[in-house]
Amino acid sequence: MRMVFRWFGEGNDSVSLSEIKQIPGVEGIVWALHDIPAGEVWPLERIKEVKKQADEYGFHIEVVESVNIHESIKLGTKERDHFIANYIQTIKNLAAVGAKVICYNFMPVFDWVRTDLFGKLSDQSTALFYEKAKVENMDPIELVEKIATNPTYTMPGWEPERLDTLKELFATYQSITEKDLMDHLQYFLEKVIPVCEAHDIKLAIHPDDPPWPVFGLPRIVTTQKQLQEIMNLVDSPYNGITLCSGALGVREDNDIVAMIQQFQDRIPFAHIRNVELRENGDFIETSHRTEDGSIPIDQIIKAYHDIDFQGYVRPDHGRHIWNESCRPGYGLYDRALGIMYLWGLWDAYQQLNGKDESNVTNTFEFEK
Template identity: 65%
Template sequence: MRMVFRWYGEGNDTVTLKQIKQIPGVEGIVWALHDRLPGEEWPMDKIMAYKALADSYGLHLDVVESVNVHEDIKLGLPTRDALIGNYKRTIGKLAKVGVKTICYNFMPVFDWTRTELYKEMEDGSTALFFEKARIERMTPEELVREIALRPDLSMPGWEPERLERLGPLFEAYKGVTEEDLWSHLQYFLEQIIPVAEKHDIKMAIHPDDPPYSVFGLPRIITGQDNIRRLLKLVDSPYNCVTLCSGSLGANPANDIPAMIREFADRIPFAHIRNVRVHDNSDFIETSHRASDGTVDIVEVVRAYSDVGFTGYARPDHGRHIWDEKCRPGYGLYDRALGIMYLWGVWDLAQRGKRRADGLRAAESSV
């Protein structure tokens, strides 16, 4: 397991590269050009500037999250071919700085959805929260006013430029079914995966967050059956999934360890975080500790150990603790604590695996 840490760039993140470098076992940053809108080709000079900055701290840029997919591609509009052309050229440029994995998603309109950014927990910390009944009685415009317009720092997936088109976007998605979205995703992958293969970059789709329809929009990457279907759309080792235990874990029916074991060779990137799901389907993001949430993080990490996972992993979201003022879900302290918890479980799982392997070797020699 290769630990990485998401970073939003100078002037757009409260966490510094100096701080990231001091977290044990972290070897690289998960990054993106957040000033680029979906569909734009990334300029090489800005990519190189990011690389120079990461290099100065001895951190790599192997994982990009995300090269966002333009809504016209998701909608299957005639303009998609030119936008896919921009995407292909961006892949080629990213290969030049050593990128090995691109995380992306295919969620219509909203990349992720929450109803509160700083919901207070029992211990006084705050965290991202989703109230299902509330989302069902809100309009998208109300959600944007309450959530997207509040933070001082930009939130990917909730860019003002994108949300200014909210009305026309929802109108465009009227009548778009899940099967339509599957078809548009297949078209995209058929165009992109050969380019990814050429440049040795894994394309790793992120599951829908939450893993069910919100505001009537179609959602298709929601569970084990759908991931199985995704990987067959273009049967290539470069057509992969970013397995996110938090997004998928918002539906307790999803068996995350089983997914890890089934899709092990198609998971180049793991998001490992916990959520506590209530009986009414509300959920809140918790610490990484298994007993604090609904997702058994110990079993998740053990599954990665069992399959010999050598891909990239990050602690994903964290709570806001010790009065830290930070981007929602992306402070330093709780994510650093999460990393140390993950390393502890990983080290014990690896030790147990070595002991079991040694016992089997001893028995076979008798």
């Protein structure tokens, strides 16, 4: 596995590239141009700026998260071809600097949903928290205003400008079914996957988070069956999955290990995180350690090891620990701890299989 680390850019992240460089085994950053609205072309010059910043620390920028899909594409409106053409140009621009994977999602209106950015854990750390009853009884506008206006950092997928069209979008989606949304995804993939094949860059769809309908909006990336359906829409290795253990794992009927085995040739990128599931349907994110949550992280790493996974992996959301002031879910300390736990498991499986070689990049170089 190839370890990468999500970074939100200079001036937009509490974590610096110099700090990421000190985490053993990290070879690249997972990045995006977060200020470019969905549907607009990412300028090549801006992309090259990020590459230059990464090059200074020896990082690659091969994984992009995310190039967001314009709502016209999801809704299947007459304007969608214009925005698909823009997406295609962005793919070409990213390929020009060596990008290999584009993570994206097809969630209507907004991305992930949580009710508390700083839920309290028993060890007094905090983490992203989802309260089932609160979501079922909450006005979605209220929730969006709470997250989109977070005073510390703009939260990807909850940008403040979304507030301007939110009520209109909710009304528009009332007539969109899951089948409609799947058809619109197929239309998009049939247009862009040939471009991806020509430029050697893979699309990797992220699961819905959480993986069930929220606020009456359709969701189509929630189960193993739906993932297979999406892979069948355009049967190409360039139509892939960002397999997120935390997003999919909050459904007890989802078997992440089975998914790794089934989709092993279609997973260019993986998110790994742990979640504590509660009997009332709530869940809160935890450390990556297997025993601290409900997701079998040890078995997930073993499954990746067993298939000799060569794709990219990043530690997903972490707790907020040691009084760190950071973007919710994206501090330095707990994600760095998570990386070391993942490498520890990987190295242990290497030894158990009698392999002496390691694919961990050596980041320690003595100054001359």
